[in-house]
Amino acid sequence: MAIRTDGLHHVTAIGGNPRRNVDFYARTLGLRLVKTTVNFDDPGVYHLYYGDAEGTPGTLMTLFPWEGVTPGRHGTGQATTTSFSVPELSLGWWEGHLTKLGLQTTRSANLEEEALTFLDPDGLRLSLVAHPQGDPRDPWDTPLVPAEHAIRGLHSVTMQVAKEDASTDMLTDGLGLRYVGEHGDKLRFAAGDGGPGALVDVLVTPNAPRGLVAGGTVHHVAWRAPDDATQHAWREELLSKGVEVTEILDRQYFHSIYFREPGGTLFEVATDDLGFSVDEPLLELGRALKLPPWLEPRREQIQGALPELNLPDENNPEVAETLANRQTQGV
Template structure:
């Protein structure tokens, strides 16, 4: 493959109640709601984007909150853990902070020389906070509910659970341009670009685990970065030539996307860095209002009537 990703773009998961989702990711994790929009394929459902101050690629976790959908099953063929990067000295603070909010957290474990704290969000999605051993120069969202010195810097990695690793590892290397950098028992780590936080994926080999079912409380897909539309189009052509069943290029308003599955079953996306989240509202006002793409704008009144009202906290950390 002549094209390689530089790292993670975003992770998209399925939530239940949207207000509960907003409260947890803003108030408990201190992320910024950088875009409030809808699922373009199901406009009666929100699509909520959380990230850093501007929603830079590599900082983002997004959700489709389907209140009436069934609960999913964690297992093979899914991304089973989404990890965020935090400062090295912050793990103890996070354990105390989350415990004070009633979140059940794991013991801190050391993996690949990094301290890791694991817990579940209110829908059961597994989240990890990793004190990245090399440090993380990315700036956090500094107007949220978590003090900046402890705040999340962005995505650290994702874990894909599979029943066998060979084909999945082959696609990560051959089709995404990653390289294997570590192996510990049944966990293999791959890195994009120069590696480090935001450019890592772990492949966890669990042949005894059930096949996962994607629904509420599970990750829907994992997106990798492409710098621009031209590169993405060339990448798609190469994937097609290699026999990968890949979608056409889809307009997601804030980036362009293609989708395909890795052999273990996880849905992957390649998303462009451009144009970003400030194309339809000022940077200081990101996420505060419902934004619709031009093709859905004529149906705004109908769409707003279907969506539950969200009570969003203000940037000062007080109810809006």
């Protein structure tokens, strides 16, 4: 395989009430809402992007929050756990923080990693992983979650499959990942040098029920490509292997192709270029509804059908800095 991904670009899941979604990901988890837009294929539904200050690839969790969505079912053929990276000594703080907010958490340890697993309000399985080698990425700095404990970005995803070989072959031959060993009851694969943001675990459960992608489940997992030329070559290589791949799609902030790995999980390859400041300044990210040019003529109709979001003041970097300073000074 000549083309290899550098790791995870983003994970996209399906949620419920949009206001509750913002409250959980922006306040409880302390992520920045870096883009408020809509599902380009179904503009009656928000598409909310959460990540670090700039929405750097590898930090992004995105949600389609859909009021009244039918609950899904975790099982084979989907990514069943999305893990975030946190500092090594922060799990105790997170355990107290989440418990105080009424969330049930479970501690576990595999290899040298400790993890704290819990569900979001719609039943999506999330995990915070303390990586012993640390994570050099800068967090989104907000008093809602102190910087010394804050999420650094994605750590890994867990794919659940009924059969091992075809899915793992796709990871190695289709994405350029390498097998790095067993991790508890999972097989671990890594992109590049590995580490947070470049890992995927495969859980093989032949007798488990098939998953149903709906509310509280992952819709797709996106992998990084540096630019359009690499993505185009990647698409041609996948096609040459007999993989059904979409045309290259304009997602406004990156370009994308989609295909399913043999076990059923939907994969995306998304480019690192463009970014979230192409249509609004860095300081303003996430604060206004942004639409692609082809949907802009329908703005009034689209905006009128969407509920208002209660975005925290801390989403604005200048406000976040002021509040953090006041907190430090005990004001």
